[in-house]
Amino acid sequence: MVNNSIYTNPSAYTALQNLSVVNRKLEVSQSAISSGLRVASATDNTSSFAIAQGIRGEIAAIEATNKTVTKVKGIVDYNLAAAEGISNLVGELKAKLTELQDTTLSSSQRTQTVSDFNNLLSQAKDFARGAANLDQVGGTLVDLFSAGGTAAVADLTVDINPGISGIVTAAAASITVSHDITVAVFNRLSSLQTAARTATAANATSTITTDFVTFEGEVAAALGHLGGKSEQLAARAQFLEAVKGSRQELLGSYVDADLAAESAKLTALQVQQQLAVQAVGIANQRPQSLLGLFR
Numbered sequence: 001m002v003n004n005s006i007y008t009n010p011s012a013y014t015a016l017q018n019l020s021v022v023n024r025k026l027e028v029s030q031s032a033i034s035s036g037l038r039v040a041s042a043t044d045n046t047s048s049f050a051i052a053q054g055i056r057g058e059i060a061a062i063e064a065t066n067k068t069v070t071k072v073k074g075i076v077d078y079n080l081a082a083a084e085g086i087s088n089l090v091g092e093l094k095a096k097l098t099e100l101q102d103t104t105l106s107s108s109q110r111t112q113t114v115s116d117f118n119n120l121l122s123q124a125k126d127f128a129r130g131a132a133n134l135d136q137v138g139g140t141l142v143d144l145f146s147a148g149g150t151a152a153v154a155d156l157t158v159d160i161n162p163g164i165s166g167i168v169t170a171a172a173a174s175i176t177v178s179h180d181i182t183v184a185v186f187n188r189l190s191s192l193q194t195a196a197r198t199a200t201a202a203n204a205t206s207t208i209t210t211d212f213v214t215f216e217g218e219v220a221a222a223l224g225h226l227g228g229k230s231e232q233l234a235a236r237a238q239f240l241e242a243v244k245g246s247r248q249e250l251l252g253s254y255v256d257a258d259l260a261a262e263s264a265k266l267t268a269l270q271v272q273q274q275l276a277v278q279a280v281g282i283a284n285q286r287p288q289s290l291l292g293l294f295r
Contacts (some may be wrong), residue, residue, distance in 0.1 A: 004290055014284035026269045032257040033266060039255040048254045053253045058164050059244055065118060065162040066240040069175075070156040073233035075135050076177055079144050080226040085127035086185060087219050093120050095191075114198045118201035121193045128186045130213035144182040155179050160236050164243075175232055181218075181225045188215045 040047045096117040100110065128145035135142050142156060156177040173194050191197075192215065197207045 006287045015279040016281040022272045022276050029266045032262050035257050038257040052254045059247050061162040062244045067236045077133045082127040082131040083222045086124045089124050097204050097208050100198050101201050103201045125189050145186040146183045177229045182222050184218045185222050219234045
């Protein structure tokens with residue numbers, strides 16, 4: 001190869017190649033710093049990007065599932081509030097029935113006490129009605145108490161499985177809130193409001209020892225069931241949030257840039273770029289030195 005040529009300058013080619021390599025590395029480092037991502041696209045690292053996309057899909061599924069779980073917990077909580085409101089009236093209802101056991105009550109006194117008893121029952125039913133049709137699940141309005149004596153509705157079931165292998169077992173794929181437990185309370189309220197229950201002192205006594213005892217058990221069952229499901233849903237939401245955090249941490253290990261390392265790399269590359277530019281300048285001066293041969 002002719003080294004002393006004005007057409008061919010091997011040193012300049014080498015210097016330009018080195019400068020191009022440094023510039024490409026500098027672009028990568030600047031992109032990582034500006035985006036905060038070491039792998040921002042498939043061109044950065046094909047396998048890492050593919051894995052990261054799968055993890056992002058898992059995170060989206062967890063978020064969607066957790067959103068549904070949180071919504072259903074809210075539904076359970078205001079139905080629980082309704083059950084608690086009914087529970088708070090149990091003592092007053094029993095006190096009125098106890099008054100109605102008194103055989104010395106006059107007709108007007110009995111009528112007034114029965115009216116008070118029925119008003120308390122209506123108030124309790126209003127708590128149940130107030131929890132109806134506030135939210136939809138699966139396109140259907142939720143009414144766990146079946147306010148107004150409507151036909152039985154389906155249980156409230158929420159899928160707690162985001163579809164990620166290893167998060168839940170098949171047996172724990174959903175949480176179900178039983179409609180039968182809460183609707184029994186509302187139906188018992190309607191039954192207690194029947195006039196025959198309080199027509200006489202004997203009827204009041206019979207009501208206390210039979211239907212009212214059952215009513216107290218049904219209210220306790222509703223409170224226990226709704227309270228338990230609320231805690232179960234809250235625990236599930238907390239678990240899903242923890243799983244989401246672990247997946248985000250895993251995602252970061254694949255794509256996040258170490259900004260401290262990138263900063264150090266950027267400084268080194270900037271120095272290399274300056275040296276490469278100088279090397280190109282020096283190489284470009286080589287053909288000019290041949291002019292000295294003709295002086």
